[in-house]
Amino acid sequence: MKVKLLFFAALREQLGTAGEEIELPAGVTTLAGIREHLRARGGNFEKAFSGKALVRVALNQEMAQPAAQIKAGDEIAFFPPVTGG
Amino acid sequence: MKIAVQREDFDAGAEMRALSRDPKVGAVASFVGVVRDVPMTLEHYAGMTEREIGKIVDEAKSRWQVMDCTVIHRIGDLKPTDQIVLVAMASEHRGDAFAACEFVMDYLKTRAPFWKREQTADGARWVEARASDDQAADRWRQEKSDAAGG
Numbered sequence: 001m002k003v004k005l006l007f008f009a010a011l012r013e014q015l016g017t018a019g020e021e022i023e024l025p026a027g028v029t030t031l032a033g034i035r036e037h038l039r040a041r042g043g044n045f046e047k048a049f050s051g052k053a054l055v056r057v058a059l060n061q062e063m064a065q066p067a068a069q070i071k072a073g074d075e076i077a078f079f080p081p082v083t084g085g
Numbered sequence: 086m087k088i089a090v091q092r093e094d095f096d097a098g099a100e101m102r103a104l105s106r107d108p109k110v111g112a113v114a115s116f117v118g119v120v121r122d123v124p125m126t127l128e129h130y131a132g133m134t135e136r137e138i139g140k141i142v143d144e145a146k147s148r149w150q151v152m153d154c155t156v157i158h159r160i161g162d163l164k165p166t167d168q169i170v171l172v173a174m175a176s177e178h179r180g181d182a183f184a185a186c187e188f189v190m191d192y193l194k195t196r197a198p199f200w201k202r203e204q205t206a207d208g209a210r211w212v213e214a215r216a217s218d219d220q221a222a223d224r225w226r227q228e229k230s231d232a233a234g235g
Binding site (some may be wrong): 006008010058062077079 | 118127128129130132133136137158169170190193194195196197198199200201202211212213214218
């Protein structure tokens with residue numbers, strides 16, 4: 001299953017990329033699953049997606065919970081807590 | 086209703102006058118956020134930002150009598166004294182306009198996907214979210230459940 005990942009702000013800088021298209025292995029079906037999949041890459045990804053890191057996630061531009069199910073073609077954005085206004 | 090995310094500055098007076106053209110409007114309450122000491126760059130999640138502000142405004146309309154409103158948030162490079170954000174609410178009476186304006190501002194700070202990067206003398210740094218902003222937004226949830234309970 002292919003999905004689109006986006007990274008914003010400090011997370012984008014930390015990872016050195018604004019996003020990517022990714023083919024997920026079978027078995028990765030939730031947002032929490034993607035987060036763990038990214039963390040397992042090691043290096044900056046491991047740091048950015050460790051259990052302690054405050055990372056918010058949006059599924060198709062709506063804030064979403066880790067247990068949310070994903071499907072092919074979804075847009076999944078990870079970012080730090082927002083600081084606008 | 087007007088929601089805009091833009092690089093350009095805005096004219097708060099003109100925006101407020103535009104909200105009071107309907108003779109039924111008796112109150113326009115507004116908030117303008119301004120850059121304090123440090124130059125900054127504002128990044129956002131194009132698409133989601135506009136949707137999220139729209140949802141916040143819809144929620145305000147469901148709670149208070151809001152006849153029209155304008156929300157403008159700037160992005161890109163801003164310097165001290167620059168305007169960042171305008172929230173303006175038009176209503177028949179001031180109570181609804183004041184409350185809706187504060188509500189939208191509080192929720193915008195905690196839910197709309199914007200991020201500030203400050204250019205300090207020691208280099209650039211991302212602004213960290215503040216617990217006090219979460220508390221300001223949570224207050225409205227509390228007030229709603231109080232109202233529902235009593």
